[in-house]
Each structure stands twice: as C-alpha cells, then as structure tokens.
C-alpha cells in the first residue's frame with residue numbers, strides 16, 4: 001500500500017510506514033470516516049431537494065387557484 005503521508009510503497013502487512021513512520025492502520029480507519037460522512041451529506045441533500053421540490057410544486061398548484069378568482073373579479077369590473 002502507498003503511505004498517505006509520504007507516498008512511499010509499503011508492504012500490505014506493514015503497520016508503520018518505512019519512509020516516515022506514519023501508522024498505516026490508523027490511516028485506513030480515517031479513510032472510512034469521510035466516506036460515511038459523505039454518504040450522510042448526500043442523503044441529507046437529496047432529502048432537502050425533495051422537500052423543496054414538493055413545497056415548490058404545492059405553492060405553484062395553490063398559486064394557480066387564486067388567479068382564476070382574479071379573472072372572475074375582472075368580469076365583475078367589466079359588468
């Protein structure tokens with residue numbers, strides 16, 4: 001495996017980098033955390049987009065109804 005700190009090639013069994021002495025096992029655990037957090041962020045983003053889309057559609061649908069009533073008001077003004 002490559003050392004994430006110095007980029008030196010180390011044996012897969014190696015727990016410590018032969019170049020800089022960084023713990024290779026610890027870096028593996030650190031690598032897992034951002035992936036999990038990224039998935040969570042994407043899930044929250046998808047949920048937020050869905051909620052906004054539903055709200056937008058609902059506002060558009062309810063926004064159309066009063067406009068029809070405005071048309072009736074105009075008829076009364078012409079009368």
Ligand SMILES: [Zn+2]
Pocket residue numbers: 003004005006007008017018019020021022
């Ligand atoms: Zn290293």
